[in-house]
Amino acid sequence: SQTIHQWPATLVQPVGSPLSLECTVEGTSNPNLYWYRQAAGRGLQLLFYSVGIGQISSEVPQNLSASRPQDRQFILSSKKLLLSDSGFYLCAWTGLAPSTGELFFGEGSRLTVL
């Protein structure tokens, strides 16, 4: 089966604290992985994508970074959170048939920065 896991589901962090969101997938090797953010009143924005271990592409300059330490693990991090980092973070992958380009999303991690 193909599955995608994200955690934590919810977190509340103070401004200036670090962040680590984790995403793991099961079912295939060498998937394309993506981090999107959905902020209140705004659409979904692509933050990072990765086509392999250690290969990260950033779409927008920001206070966040991403890493892919293992084939099926994608991590979103920040050293010091800003209020503007609040939002709903979604991990996505290309599933078992990457040539179709279809993306499948996890359940998301809701971050509130106070």
Next chain:
Amino acid sequence: KQEVTQIPAALSVPEGENLVLNCSFTDSAIYNLQWFRQDPGKGLTSLLLIQSSQREQTSGRLNASLDKSSGRSTLYIAASQPGDSATYLCAVGKIKAAGNKLTFGGGTRVLVKP
């Protein structure tokens, strides 16, 4: 730069009525188009994927059409049910170097009244 627009932003219909959701995009050079459903506080569920060479896709009560030349896609939901209440998002994919990166519309929030 690709821009994706969904109109209307919100829609309320009585149960049993057919739903018509519109999506328009500015750049016709797309790889595919994907329709998603999002329930409050949840991740995205993929409904239909239309490749750029296809004109439509069907799954149960759902039918999506694609007209690349006019930059439009329409999602039809037949005989709506209260369980269809959710936000529906369309996303346009474009293969760039590696990875299919989706550009999302703002979504249409649907309420089906019993």
